[in-house]
Amino acid sequence: MTVTVAKGFVAAGVRAGIKKSGKPDLALVQNLGPLNAAAAVFTSNRCQANPIIWSKQVIVDGQVSAIVLNSGGANCYTGPQGFQTTHKTAEAVADALEISAGDVLVCSTGLIGEQLDVEKLTAGVSIAAAELSEEHGQAAAEAIMTTDSVSKTASFVSEHGWSVGGMAKGAGMLAPGLATMLVVLTTDAVASSQDLDRALRLATRVTFDRLDSDGCMSTNDQVTLMASGASGVEPSFEDLAAAVQAVSQDLAMQLLRDAEGSSHDIAIRVSKAASEDDAVKVGRSVARNNLFKAAIYGNDPNWGRILAAVGVTDAAFDPYDIDVLINGISVSRKGMPDQSRDLVDLKPREVAIDIVLNAGQHEATVYTNDLTHEYVTENSEYSS
Amino acid sequence: MTVTVAKGFVAAGVRAGIKKSGKPDLALVQNLGPLNAAAAVFTSNRCQANPIIWSKQVIVDGQVSAIVLNSGGANCYTGPQGFQTTHKTAEAVADALEISAGDVLVCSTGLIGEQLDVEKLTAGVSIAAAELSEEHGQAAAEAIMTTDSVSKTASFVSEHGWSVGGMAKGAGMLAPGLATMLVVLTTDAVASSQDLDRALRLATRVTFDRLDSDGCMSTNDQVTLMASGASGVEPSFEDLAAAVQAVSQDLAMQLLRDAEGSSHDIAIRVSKAASEDDAVKVGRSVARNNLFKAAIYGNDPNWGRILAAVGVTDAAFDPYDIDVLINGISVSRKGMPDQSRDLVDLKPREVAIDIVLNAGQHEATVYTNDLTHEYVTENSEYSS
Numbered sequence: 006m007t008v009t010v011a012k013g014f015v016a017a018g019v020r021a022g023i024k025k026s027g028k029p030d031l032a033l034v035q036n037l038g039p040l041n042a043a044a045a046v047f048t049s050n051r052c053q054a055n056p057i058i059w060s061k062q063v064i065v066d067g068q069v070s071a072i073v074l075n076s077g078g079a080n081c082y083t084g085p086q087g088f089q090t091t092h093k094t095a096e097a098v099a100d101a102l103e104i105s106a107g108d109v110l111v112c113s114t115g116l117i118g119e120q121l122d123v124e125k126l127t128a129g130v131s132i133a134a135a136e137l138s139e140e141h142g143q144a145a146a147e148a149i150m151t152t153d154s155v156s157k158t159a160s161f162v163s164e165h166g167w168s169v170g171g172m173a174k175g176a177g178m179l180a181p182g183l184a185t186m187l188v189v190l191t192t193d194a195v196a197s198s199q200d201l202d203r204a205l206r207l208a209t210r211v212t213f214d215r216l217d218s219d220g221c222m223s224t225n226d227q228v229t230l231m232a233s234g235a236s237g238v239e240p241s242f243e244d245l246a247a248a249v250q251a252v253s254q255d256l257a258m259q260l261l262r263d264a265e266g267s268s269h270d271i272a273i274r275v276s277k278a279a280s281e282d283d284a285v286k287v288g289r290s291v292a293r294n295n296l297f298k299a300a301i302y303g304n305d306p307n308w309g310r311i312l313a314a315v316g317v318t319d320a321a322f323d324p325y326d327i328d329v330l331i332n333g334i335s336v337s338r339k340g341m342p343d344q345s346r347d348l349v350d351l352k353p354r355e356v357a358i359d360i361v362l363n364a365g366q367h368e369a370t371v372y373t374n375d376l377t378h379e380y381v382t383e384n385s386e387y388s389s
Numbered sequence: 390m391t392v393t394v395a396k397g398f399v400a401a402g403v404r405a406g407i408k409k410s411g412k413p414d415l416a417l418v419q420n421l422g423p424l425n426a427a428a429a430v431f432t433s434n435r436c437q438a439n440p441i442i443w444s445k446q447v448i449v450d451g452q453v454s455a456i457v458l459n460s461g462g463a464n465c466y467t468g469p470q471g472f473q474t475t476h477k478t479a480e481a482v483a484d485a486l487e488i489s490a491g492d493v494l495v496c497s498t499g500l501i502g503e504q505l506d507v508e509k510l511t512a513g514v515s516i517a518a519a520e521l522s523e524e525h526g527q528a529a530a531e532a533i534m535t536t537d538s539v540s541k542t543a544s545f546v547s548e549h550g551w552s553v554g555g556m557a558k559g560a561g562m563l564a565p566g567l568a569t570m571l572v573v574l575t576t577d578a579v580a581s582s583q584d585l586d587r588a589l590r591l592a593t594r595v596t597f598d599r600l601d602s603d604g605c606m607s608t609n610d611q612v613t614l615m616a617s618g619a620s621g622v623e624p625s626f627e628d629l630a631a632a633v634q635a636v637s638q639d640l641a642m643q644l645l646r647d648a649e650g651s652s653h654d655i656a657i658r659v660s661k662a663a664s665e666d667d668a669v670k671v672g673r674s675v676a677r678n679n680l681f682k683a684a685i686y687g688n689d690p691n692w693g694r695i696l697a698a699v700g701v702t703d704a705a706f707d708p709y710d711i712d713v714l715i716n717g718i719s720v721s722r723k724g725m726p727d728q729s730r731d732l733v734d735l736k737p738r739e740v741a742i743d744i745v746l747n748a749g750q751h752e753a754t755v756y757t758n759d760l761t762h763e764y765v766t767e768n769s770e771y772s773s
Binding site for chain 2: 049050051052053079081082083084086087116117118119120219220221222223224293294295296299300302303305307308309310312313314315316317318324336337339340341342346376377378380381382384385386
């Protein structure tokens, strides 16, 4: 159940020869219409890859006919030559599908600072164009994998005859600096690009944006939503937004579970915050704290590290009126130890951290994972 | 050459029985005068340990007669009972030395959320008071060690008859959430508490504050400077400030070299910045980037990770006009690859990262270390 669950979309995943491993490395998704409405969100990193610079221009008019994605190279910090490579890739797609290059989004993922082989890319596009099919959604999902151990796909099928499908790559945002998060969502609902944009931003804000595996932000992140309208059904905005959010959350949790080298999935729920922003800020600070993350790896309920991470934020709270629970055990209340930390069992993969700020009525959950030997190994050996 | 290099100071380091290992765990430094001027800087973490809360009150009048430091427990998030423990420790020092408890600073380091044994602490103070001597500066430096592999001391001796001494603990700020950085500086120069405060803030801003091993901020950090005036010499403010900075830099580099589990010492020099703040901001962002740090561990000159970390800051720069050098090799210029990354040799322990923002005339250097298997091991096994 992937991008082709939505009617009006065909996909392909092929070997273009960009990855040294010889594995599939180029995916193509085409929107056959009748609509070609689309929206996209991009990394907020100021150092942006060439496909990001290109795609930001393409999305301006809200019209997208196809998206092409390659693994095996980020095409970031590759200068004018790198931008030409992105441009030529889009033109190759346009030529093969008889559409406008200005309606082709491009995504790349891999190592920064290396030129992609444009001949291999454009030849790969030709192969992919010939392979486009409703049956090849899974092949597309596999072609965008980098350090992912499994492909990630999700779908929502409405009883009213429309659906949302999706595929994602990214080893849990653990390494978005190179193993960037790329997501393609499709729907056969009838929707305007404005509504798609609103629905996508609402969804990403509480799903992909709340995954924070190592605090490192990619130069290549892109999440795209395309609508074909092929179902002929126009759901309410609320129904569409809920479906987009459900598929996004499903993919986000798949990214989390496949985080590079992780041994625990950690949900940090911050409640009774003065604002949702405060709750997110506190959750992120804990999610990015290496000491906390290493402790969880060691099955060590070292709650002092949680409070030390909370304390560096400017969120509204009284530092001595915060409650902390780990897997349901209240380990600290009002600036003092509460139940014994020995009662906390951290052997299960799922870890629930509850931080109660006692400063208001808002809440948010940020997802992260532990800092492990395997993370260090994967990220110290990536490019060599 | 430690805190007792300055005339007018005596010190002791003893076993109070707080550490389970039975190693020395309590240090005492007394200022015999004639002056008892002092200044201190504290962690900016809002979740502060009881000794921080106490010491902030003590320093208000700029008068300090003694400082007592324990390892084996942070006395943080231990509630009113924990504050009483700090208070009683200061009173025990006051009784033993016939001074005012209001002139006694207290520092603690170790695990957050555990009560310290006040009987052991006060008994330890009695033993330490009896041991106070100009000969025991080294013993004091050893008694404040936690995960440190070596004790850290430094000194500056002026040809004009005055000196500055110092001791520090902290495994490179790698784990300031528990293995906090505690520093005691002494001088026999004649100086007012106002001048000590100015000199200390000038020094810490460019030394201890630029060590950023893992971005985690302690609840217990404290850097104290005390002046006895025993030399009878009143150096110029500039000379005093330079000496305090030299000793601070020496200790800071010792902390860096002893960082938990590190295999590379990394100096990140950011130049041609629009402001010093911008330079520090960019340096810190790189210093805190786990992907970059893991790459250095793997001897991998993955410069894309440096630019991705630069790109998340709001410093003034054009993302495509930044130059990056690693150990003197220009790996990226103006948003493109320059010399081959294969020319970079990362086998030596010392690593020099140069980031040229081409946005102004300011610069700053931030020091950090790599992210290693040993870091994860040490910090996943600390409290268990």
